[in-house]
Amino acid sequence: MAECVVLGKPCFLLAQWLMTGVMVGSIYSLVALGLVLIVKASGIFNFAHGYLMLLGSLFCVTIFQALGEQNLWLALLVTALLMVAVGFLIERAVMRPLLGQPLLTTIMMTLALTQLMQGLITLFWGVSAIPLNIFVYGPGDMDPATGAALTGLPLKPLILESKSWLGGNIIIKQQFVLSFLVSAGLVLLFTLFFRYSRTGLVMRAVAENPRLAQAVGLRVYFTLGLAWAIAALLGAAAGIVQSGGSGVDGNTIPLLALRAFPAVLLGGLESIPGAILGGIIIGVVEVMVTGLVDSTTGQEFAPFLVLILVLLIRPQGLFGQREVERI
Amino acid sequence: MLSLSTVQAIYSGVVLALEEVTMSVAPGQMVALLGANGAGKSSTLKAISGLLAAEGGRITKGRIEFEGALLNGSPPDAVVQRGIVHVMEGRLLFRHLSVEDNLLLGHLGYRGKADLKASLAKVFHYFPPLEALRQNTAGFLSGGEQQMLVMGRGLMGHPKLMLLDEPSLGLAPMLIQDLFRIIGQLCREEGLSILVVEQNARVALNTVDYGYVMEGGRIVLEGSAEQLREDPTIQNVYLGIHVDKEQRSYRSLKEEVKQRYQPLKEPGRPP
Secondary structure, three states: OOOOEEOOEEHHHHHHHHHHHHHHHHHHHHHHHHHHHHHHHHOOOOOOHHHHHHHHHHHHHHHHHHOOOOOHHHHHHHHHHHHHHHHHHHHHHHHHHHOOOOHHHHHHHHHHHHHHHHHHHHHHHOOOOEOOOOOOOOOOOEOOOOOOEOOOOOOOOEEEOOHHHHOOOEEEOHHHHHHHHHHHHHHHHHHHHHHHOHHHHHHHHHHHOHHHHHHHOOOHHHHHHHHHHHHHHHHHHHHHHHHHHHOEOOOHHHHHHHHHHHHHHHHOOOOHHHHHHHHHHHHHHHHHHHHHOOOOOHHHHHHHHHHHHHHHHOOOOOOOOOOOOOO | OEEEEEEEEEEOOOEEEEEEEEEEEOOOOEEEEEEOOOOOHHHHHHHHHOOOHHHOEEEEEEEEEEOOEEOOOOOHHHHHHHOEEEEOOOOOOOOOOEHHHHHHHHHHHHOOOOOHHHHHHHHHHHOOHHHHOOOOEHHHOOHHHHHHHHHHHHHOOOOOEEEEEOOOOOOOHHHHHHHHHHHHHHHHHHOOEEEEEOOOHHHHHHHOOEEEEEEOOEEEEEEEHHHHHHOHHHHHHHHOOOOOOOOOOHHHHHHHHHHHOOOOOOOOOOO
């Protein structure tokens, strides 16, 4: 049988990386959506998003454990309510007083918020990773290497039969499939919300011209608060989806947000479709580079290589908003 | 229905925008606010609608009352819900949204009980061209269409009083005539009160019932439209009709306005 080889790698591996990349990318899309939402609503790039993700995951794991790791849905619901409150609180307490201030001031505020949240999280939860045992193997399932009881998402891989035409079977971790489904679902839900709901319309109006929105009688402050609340919710969702696989780790989750920044810029700061596509591209690039360069550090630099290229070649991104102007 | 008494307003704590403005608008009345650039006309409208605060200004003296309620310092959305819609100058609209979405936002801003379909029908009745443009992106409309859209959006808020800032700016003379005809119609048929700021004094004074003239942050002259049309100084300064034999510079005419309508007391400047 003829071996299918491209770039020195077998085709089935490339296909596997591509699929894994899309799935990993969907989490980036979810993170990017939260970032784009704040940019769209108030023109601010929210550097604190990574810690909103971490905070959401920590709320979830803490409540989940307090409930005896029995009732996941209740834990998710309480987490959602808490994150909505956090979103409104951030808007009211630190962002609203800065309305009309220079952009740099507001960005410094989100950086300050980042450090503040990092400090508070370390204070209350410590620095070590906490496993989020959302899905548990049947009793007695052991990690073959260490003999410890398996926790986290079921790691039994999904095997797609493709030996006959790609020269090997594609193997996908199930946790990626799940996070893909959750991310894609949420991204779809919120995209439809912005496009078709009245609240979404008000948000787009406030984003375009807050002064005019005020003159028309729209509740600008409430809408901005709502934008922060939804961003906090999306962040928490991305954090929880990620934690389901790797545990709640105060070091890795904010890094995930950092790697989503290139996704946002690639797609265009104010574009929701751009955020989705940008996330997926970053995910694919990351997994491909990791595979092709045969390095575990691919994900550390590949997204930022993309970021540098985007900034040099197309600073407005793939779908950057063009000003509507009658000539 | 609307009354301002000795209203003083200051921007950024130091810049005096309004020194002392006293005026009123009766139900169903159409009132023009005339004056040169920087006289404080737009600031007066912003003081009423509450948008002054968004620009770093505040009312430091006087009272603004609407239907017996004090408006001083009310946030803009509360003022809209009371029945005052401010159509700002520059035909501001949500450029990336469709015509229909712009109108829908006027409806959402009102937040009262109103039938969306009936409101839309009313807007299309007064501004028929908008109906065919429903799905168009607002930013691509022509100047005249944009002016119709911002006023239509205002109507969606079921106002009792509409504040119009420079509706004629940059429009062709025919369109301006049309626009003021429609404004007059709204006044008569819907019982809408209108306070319009206008540079084009001629067309304004041909439509309105009453007018005020501002200069340096205060009202220097007021009267019925007829009185103002006949006033020689107004004719000179704002209508461009030269009744005097000698040609006089614009500056000296402004001085004349100030001298003829000497303020009651010397204006107090903030420190």
